[in-house]
Amino acid sequence: MDNQLDCAPGGYFSISESGFVQSVNRTFLNMLGIQSADELIGRHIETVMSPTNKIFFHTYFYPHIQLYQRVDEMYFSFRAADKQSVPVLVNGIKQERCGEAVIDCVALLMRKRLEYEKDTLRSKRQLEELYQTTREVNNRLEALHKEYENKQQELLEMNRSLETLASTDPLTGLHNRRFFEDCLRGELLASIDNNQPLSLLIVDIDHFKNINDTYGHPVGDFVLIELARLLRETAGPLSICARFGGEEFVVLLPAIDSEGACATAEQIRSVIENxxxxxxxxxxSVGVETSRSGSTEQSLLERADLALYASKSNGRNRVSHAEELDKA
Structure with missing residues (x-):
C-alpha cells in the first residue's frame, strides 16, 4: 500500500466477499487502536464489532452491497482495542480485482458526535466532583447540571436528525429513495413469507419540465411539495410513499392486489387532477405492478416503469398496470 493511501485522512480497509480483511491503512488501525496490520489482516471484519453491530452489518451492509454493488454513508460503529465504540460513516464499493470479488471501504469518524459525547462526559465528571463539595458551590452545581442536561438533549437531537436525514427527502418530507429501497426489500420478503401480494406504483408528473421552464424552480418546488402532500393523504395509512427522484414518486401498497392497486392509483390520479x-x-401518469411468483425488487421496479411508459405513450393522465402489457 503506498504511503499516501496509508496516511489518508479516512480509514481504509478491503475485505473479501465473505468478510475477511485483506488490507488496511494506518489511519484505520489508529481509529481502532491496533498497532500492526498483522493483527487484523486475515481475520473477519466482524472481530472488531460488537454483537449488535454484527447483526446490523448482516442485516443492512451485506444485502445492500450484494444488491447494489455499493453502500453510501451508512452509520455504523466499530469496537476499538480498548472496547470503546468508534462511530463512523462507512462508504463501500464491490469490485473485481485479480479475478476475485473484493469490497473496498472507507470509514470517516463522526467527529461532531464524538465532541458532544466528550462534552457530556466531561460535564458529568465535573458534576460528580462538585456534588462532594460544600453548600457554597450549590449554585455552580445547578448550572453545570443544567449544562449537562442540555448537552444530553443536543446529543439526542443530533442522533434523531441524523436518522431523519438518512431517510427523508429534504424538499417534500417524504421518504427518500434509499429508505424506499430498504422498505421494498423488506416488504417483498414479508409478502413472500405471508403469501400476500405487494403492489408498487410509480407516479410521474406530466409535463413537469414545462412548469420549471415557464414559472421557475420555486414554483416547481411548490408543486412537488403539494403533490407529495396529496399523495401521502390519498394513498392510505398503510402505504409507504417516497420521492424516487426529480418529479417521480413511488408508493408501496402491502397486501394490496392488482385490482386494489389500480383503484388506489386511479383515486390518487383523480384527486391530483382535480x-x-x-x-x-x-x-x-401512473405505472402499477403487483408481485407474482418469482418477482424481485428489480422486476417490480422495471415492470412498473414499463407500465408508466405505457401511460405516458397513451396520452398521459392515466393509470396502466403491467398486467395489461402482458395481455397486449
Whole structure:
C-alpha cells in the first residue's frame, strides 16, 4: 500500500466477499487502536464489532452491497482495542480485482458526535466532583447540571436528525429513495413469507419540465411539495410513499392486489387532477405492478416503469398496470 493511501485522512480497509480483511491503512488501525496490520489482516471484519453491530452489518451492509454493488454513508460503529465504540460513516464499493470479488471501504469518524459525547462526559465528571463539595458551590452545581442536561438533549437531537436525514427527502418530507429501497426489500420478503401480494406504483408528473421552464424552480418546488402532500393523504395509512427522484414518486401498497392497486392509483390520479396546486393544475401518469411468483425488487421496479411508459405513450393522465402489457 503506498504511503499516501496509508496516511489518508479516512480509514481504509478491503475485505473479501465473505468478510475477511485483506488490507488496511494506518489511519484505520489508529481509529481502532491496533498497532500492526498483522493483527487484523486475515481475520473477519466482524472481530472488531460488537454483537449488535454484527447483526446490523448482516442485516443492512451485506444485502445492500450484494444488491447494489455499493453502500453510501451508512452509520455504523466499530469496537476499538480498548472496547470503546468508534462511530463512523462507512462508504463501500464491490469490485473485481485479480479475478476475485473484493469490497473496498472507507470509514470517516463522526467527529461532531464524538465532541458532544466528550462534552457530556466531561460535564458529568465535573458534576460528580462538585456534588462532594460544600453548600457554597450549590449554585455552580445547578448550572453545570443544567449544562449537562442540555448537552444530553443536543446529543439526542443530533442522533434523531441524523436518522431523519438518512431517510427523508429534504424538499417534500417524504421518504427518500434509499429508505424506499430498504422498505421494498423488506416488504417483498414479508409478502413472500405471508403469501400476500405487494403492489408498487410509480407516479410521474406530466409535463413537469414545462412548469420549471415557464414559472421557475420555486414554483416547481411548490408543486412537488403539494403533490407529495396529496399523495401521502390519498394513498392510505398503510402505504409507504417516497420521492424516487426529480418529479417521480413511488408508493408501496402491502397486501394490496392488482385490482386494489389500480383503484388506489386511479383515486390518487383523480384527486391530483382535480386539486389546484396554488394557481396551477397538474396531472400525473401512473405505472402499477403487483408481485407474482418469482418477482424481485428489480422486476417490480422495471415492470412498473414499463407500465408508466405505457401511460405516458397513451396520452398521459392515466393509470396502466403491467398486467395489461402482458395481455397486449
Amino acid at each position: 386539486t389546484p396546486l396554488g394557481t396551477h393544475r397538474v396531472t400525473i
